[in-house]
Amino acid sequence: MRILNAGPLSTVQDLGRIGYQSMGFSPSGAMDERALVIGNLLVGNPRDCAAVEMTLSGMSVRFDYPAVIALTGADMNARLNGNVFPRYTAVYVNAGDALVCSTAKSGCRGYLCVAGGIDVPVVMGSRSTNLKCRLGGYEGRKLAAGDWLPYGAALKNTEGRAYHPDEVRDITELRVVLGPQDALFPKESIETLLRETYTVTPSSDRMGTRLEGPAIQAREKSDIISDGIAAGSIQIPASGMPIILTADRQTTGGYAKIATVISVDLAKLAQVRPGGRVCFTEVSVYKARHIYKAQQAEYRKLEKGIGWKYV
Amino acid sequence: MNIHPCGDRALTVELGDRIDEGVNARVCKLAALISQTKLPGVQETVPTFRALLVLYDPGITSYPKLRRALTRLLAKCEHADAAGGRIFELPVLYNGPDLPDVAAHAGISESEVVARHSKPAYLIYMLGFLPGFAYLGGLDPSIVTPRLTTPRTKIPAGAVGIGGEQTGVYPLDSPGGWRLIGMTPVKPYDPGREEPILYRAGDRIRFIPVDQAVYDKIRAEVEAGTYRVRVTGGSV
Incomplete structure (x- = not known):
């Protein structure tokens, strides 16, 4: 083409x-x-x-x-x-x-x-x-x-x-698993993250979604000895404004990661444009895996021709 | 040792809380053991200074299952040896624009900077930041030099620099604030090569001073695809 x-x-x-x-x-x-x-x-x-x-x-x-x-x-x-x-x-x-x-x-x-x-x-x-x-x-x-x-x-x-398109909502709910470095944050910071609503800023790109909202403060400092970064990691730099790392992220980094957006919900995040709002809900790793497997099961059905609409 | 989830498709194994050759050797040993034992569901691992990120498919394995398997493997990492990696010899023409500044800062001659910089076999703690960018440990404290106050907008691939307590090679053209002391004709990153990155975490790099004539000769061989970097060691 x-x-x-x-x-x-x-x-x-x-x-x-x-x-x-x-x-x-x-x-x-x-x-x-x-x-x-x-x-x-x-x-x-x-x-x-x-x-x-x-x-x-x-x-x-x-x-x-x-x-x-x-x-x-x-x-x-x-x-x-x-x-x-x-x-x-x-x-x-x-x-x-x-x-x-x-x-x-x-x-x-x-x-x-x-x-x-x-x-x-x-x-x-x-x-x-x-x-x-x-x-x-x-x-x-x-x-x-x-x-x-x-x-x-x-x-x-x-x-x-x-197939029915996924709905786009005013506020996109992102489910997170706490960690890997949630222990570096006081209880109040984790509560803030899970209670407040954050706005996606225009400087967001394929590397990361930069958020604006109530600051998240680490107990002491949010710098760590650089380690590997998984997709969906929510890193907290000194400014306290969360950054969710996505497909084009750096592979390693030195900011503490308070929580990680579950893999299924990264698709929802990808559809939030600058100015859009997100909020976070905690789920267990067990629950996150269940959500992942449910989506995989749906894909397998669709591959077998089950679940389509026809026009 | 601590294992923490990183969402539903990754976990991190923390083997220490400081930058240390022994800790890093255990990280690299664990990565090697995972790849040798082909743990079901593991897609790849990312070794860093003191932690190993393990990416997995939760359709095949689960966090508790993987946690148990990794705990078993960790028992075999106790006696990992930081001296076991391969040593890559990178020729360097020490003619960088900041060599005089580094010498002045250290209060020694330029040739002494070269002598001290080319002496150690630097440990590659990890690769990150850019493809093939090696975080090296072991810079002689006497030639530690602060980064430039205003970073350069473009540093050519192959530039060798000092940034604070770190030293290393820029694998790609990139902006950066390190003091440039030389150039290697070798390409640490070559997308056309079967192994696009020359080395991995746990290996070591030694810089070998060369003159302009040798640099040009090696550069021509690199361009022709005939140059082989000298590698020694490698008992792991």
Whole structure:
């Protein structure tokens, strides 16, 4: 497909580059893994195929070959040859068709999934774009007008398959497991985190979501001897303003991490745009695993063709 | 030893509360044991100064199960040896723009700075910050030099510097505030190489002073893909 207009930040992403964090490589990958997986399953792909992640404003493309495509994640007001294009629906497009996405009506990140997957070269086990290292994706960079993206051969025709989009709420509830360094914070700080509402600031990006709200103070200081950072870690710098670390995070860091957003809810966080609000609820590791497994079970059902709507 | 959850897909094993070669050796030993025993569900590990981050698939394993397995492996890490890693010899042309400042700060000659900097086999405590950026321990205290007050906006890949008590090599072009004392012609990070990063946590680096002619020769070999970094040791 030919990119006619790339939007502010469109990148090729899959489920990330696993196995290189010990060398300092961020895993990258889709910020909203659920939207990517549902989009891939809609078009009959394996879960981890590469798609295009669009941010706040979508891209416009022209298809050179017929394809089955689906748009998931943020509602980007898409039109196909001028007609309203449904979200979360597998649609057959013809050679020459133009898909135009515009500013997101709700949500923050949209995904364009194509049957067969976006076929850029695999670099270190993944097609994800790592912008900082100029690695993977399309020449290691964000997409630009004029770029041409190949896609693979469709495994099957899933035209008409549909799924209900996830709701976007005024305040996004993020479930967290406390730790790894919650012991460095007094009880009142943890209560503040779990009681108050925080606003996402415009300096948020794929590396981290920066929040503004009531400050969280560590018992003494919030610096630790640098250690590894998991996705969803909520680190507290000296300012007391939490930062939730995501796909393009540094692999190591020296700020204390009070809690970690559970993996399933990182997808919800990915759809909160600057100015949006989030709050935190504590869950146990046991409960978090249960939530994870329930989502995996749903994916397995969808893979077997159970649970789809048809249009 | 403490194990803490990092959400539902990772946990951290803390093996100490200070920067210490013995603690770090146990971290690296645990990482090696996990990879050798192929613990079910473990996707990767990230060794750091005194902790090991373990990333796992909660569909295959669980926090309590993994915690038990790691506790068993930890018993085998008691006698980890910090001297067991490989030693990578990186040639360095000591011609950096801040070499005179480092010498002046230490009150010694530039050649003495070079002698002291190229003497130790520095332990790689961990990689982080940038791909292949090695956090090294063992800088001679007499050449510790504060970072620049205003960081440079672009430091070329291969630059060797001193930043406070740390020393190391910039693996990528990057901004930074370290005092630059030299350049290595070797690429610690090369995305086209089978092992994109030369070394790992637990290995050591020794800097070998070379002159311009040797630097140019090695640089040409690196570009041609024929240069092999000299590696010694490696009993782990």
